[in-house]
Amino acid sequence: EAGVTQFPSHSVIEKGQTVTLRCDPISGHDNLYWYRRVMGKEIKFLLHFVKESKQDESGMPNNRFLAERTGGTYSTLKVQPAELEDSGVYFCASSQVSGARTEAFFGQGTRLTVV
Amino acid sequence: GQQVMQIPQYQHVQEGEDFTTYCNSSTTLSNIQWYKQRPGGHPVFLIQLVKSGEVKKQKRLTFQFGEAKKNSSLHITATQTTDVGTYFCAGRGTGANNLFFGTGTRLTVIP
Numbered sequence: 001e002a003g004v005t006q007f008p009s010h011s012v013i014e015k016g017q018t019v020t021l022r023c024d025p026i027s028g029h030d031n032l033y034w035y036r037r038v039m040g041k042e043i044k045f046l047l048h049f050v051k052e053s054k055q056d057e058s059g060m061p062n063n064r065f066l067a068e069r070t071g072g073t074y075s076t077l078k079v080q081p082a083e084l085e086d087s088g089v090y091f092c093a094s095s096q097v098s099g100a101r102t103e104a105f106f107g108q109g110t111r112l113t114v115v
Numbered sequence: 116g117q118q119v120m121q122i123p124q125y126q127h128v129q130e131g132e133d134f135t136t137y138c139n140s141s142t143t144l145s146n147i148q149w150y151k152q153r154p155g156g157h158p159v160f161l162i163q164l165v166k167s168g169e170v171k172k173q174k175r176l177t178f179q180f181g182e183a184k185k186n187s188s189l190h191i192t193a194t195q196t197t198d199v200g201t202y203f204c205a206g207r208g209t210g211a212n213n214l215f216f217g218t219g220t221r222l223t224v225i226p
Contacts, residue, residue, distance in 0.1 A: 033213070035216065042216065042219050043158065043203060043216040045215055045216065055213065056213050070119040091157060091158070093214075095214075102146075103148055103163055104148075104158075104160065104214055106150075106203070108156075108157050113165075113189075
């Protein structure tokens, strides 16, 4: 069974440019989360989808960040325009909504560097 | 909003020494999960605790969930170099489907 996959693995862009990150969750996982880890610090929550609906987007830093999950499958996170402080590793995770095992399975992350 | 704090932020131990990280939530949790992230890697699930006062063991790792379901701890006995990494707790609030991660404890084991 395929795990959570993220594209690209690395991205280096200039300040002011646009970047789109993609996450393919594990098939059948309705929960999809986006997290960000900056400079080796804590994993900060960005937002949470249940299927195609945004359940909680309280962690989104500002309106330069836009997440979508059309059809409730894969998700994209767009940063437009990117700023220097947006650099970090963006993790996507998915999990089942209910059941005995609801742990989050993480993708390998996308390392974003804004220069 | 919900906050999950962990202490210490960093811990350096000699190989063979014990290690403990503590996790505290500002609100009551329905369950708590622990993850380990190796340097350069992504968080990997270790265990989930659900019941008040629950204790679970995985070889040298012992996990506890507090009676009030607001705190948890991870204890590693006789650390090994393979234990290096950052350990995160992640709490799920009552009635919520979201996971909020703690600030993490980065463990360094000195051979």
